Amino acid sequence: MASTTRKQRELEAREQLILDVAERLVGERGYLGMNMDLIAQATEYSKGTIYQHFSSKEEVLTALTERMAKERVRLFEKAATFQGRPRERMAAVGLSFDLFAMLYPTYVHIEQIVTADSIRAKATERRLDSLQVKEVACLAITTGLVRDGIAAGDLVLPPGTTPEGLVMGLWMITYGGLSLIAGKPDLAPPSQGHPFPGDPSEILRRNQNAILDGYGWRPLTDEWDYEATRRRALTEVFPDEAHQAGLL
DSSP, X not given: OOOOOHHHXXXXXXXXXXXXXXXXXXXXXXXXXXXXXXXXXXXXXXXXXXXXXXXXXXXXXXXXXXXXXXXHHHXXXXXXXXXXXXXXXXXXXXXHHHHHHHHOHHHHHHHHHHTSHHHHTTSOHHHHHHHHHHHXXXXXXXXXXXXXXXXXXXXXXXXXXXXXXXXXXXXXXXXXXXXHHHHOTTOOOGGGTOSOOSOHHHHHHHHHHHHHHHTTOSSOTTTSOHHHHHHHHHHHTOHHHXXXXXOO
């Protein structure tokens, strides 16, 4: 593999600085409060220099989502190395989703924004293609775990159901749940004036497990302590992330 030149490293470092600043601005001001002028001011580069890297603020947001997706793939790959039965490994993937949302809450908001057609229309094909590759990688990891469950005899899918369909259903409920939690930081138990009965993340896990129990993926939740599985995954697979998130 050819080594990068100093000029290439400088350009990459500058691009990452621009993205770091943009992420901070979105976190502080929201999407509408972030623009190329503010990025230039905060980085102390000219606006023209910023445009050498990104053609628009929409391109910046897409690049942030691409960077986010790369980190999510890394967490998924770590989760898949967890030692246990296939459904335990799927629980580790679910834990990686939780950790990602805890460690990078701004990214959850950015990801929601970038799904809009008006944003994607202004992003380059190169970045959109790169983003899609990373999204497909995450889906491939989880689909592989479903196939492992079938091969192990722990799961028998009903006629007409595919591993991809099961994964997409889980992805939809998980993404939707985490998006809701990220967008509603005031969610609280009824005693604090909110109608949600308990911790929203725990409610999401219960519904994820209800789906897998409904498919009959063993061991079922009444046969196995999946909270113990999550705790083991935290210490064995995600110790650094868990400490960063304040879970260990």
